[in-house]
Amino acid sequence: DYRLSESGGGSVQSGGSLRLSCEVSGDTFDRWCVAWFRQSSKKGREGVAALDSSGRTNYTDSVKDRFTVTQANVKNTRYLQISDLKPEDTAMYYCAALPHEYCSLSWLLDTRKIERFGLWGQGTQVTVSS
Numbered sequence: 001d002y003r004l005s006e007s008g009g010g011s012v013q014s015g016g017s018l019r020l021s022c023e024v025s026g027d028t029f030d031r032w033c034v035a036w037f038r039q040s041s042k043k044g045r046e047g048v049a050a051l052d053s054s055g056r057t058n059y060t061d062s063v064k065d066r067f068t069v070t071q072a073n074v075k076n077t078r079y080l081q082i083s084d085l086k087p088e089d090t091a092m093y094y095c096a097a098l099p100h101e102y103c104s105l106s107w108l109l110d111t112r113k114i115e116r117f118g119l120w121g122q123g124t125q126v127t128v129s130s
Helices: 111-116
Strands: 003-007 010-013 018-025 032-040 044-051 057-059 067-071 077-082 091-099 124-129
Touching (some): 018 032, 018 091, 018 124, 044 067, 044 077, 057 067
Parallel strands (some): 010 124
Antiparallel strands (some): 018 077, 032 044, 032 091, 091 124
């Protein structure tokens, strides 16, 4: 079985930074696309960043220039680097993955297609105070 787990969330002040980690067990991310979603009571669920198996990325407009999704030196980990955090970034952050042959950057952030993701982590909370 493959499993995802996130870590790295926390409580920070506005303008701060965090690095979230998404780790897959039982495999490496070489053949998977990964997306980060967040969910809050104010905004609902939102796709924020995605990385396909070729290393190409996509971001929702509200996080461009602040969020960066990267590959770690170890092949079973992906990072979401978040800088210049704002109170509106407060949410539970989830990583999700699906095999690369089924994914496309054109829709990876589309919450209407989240049922295509077969793997989800348990989430990590990010809280930003002003």
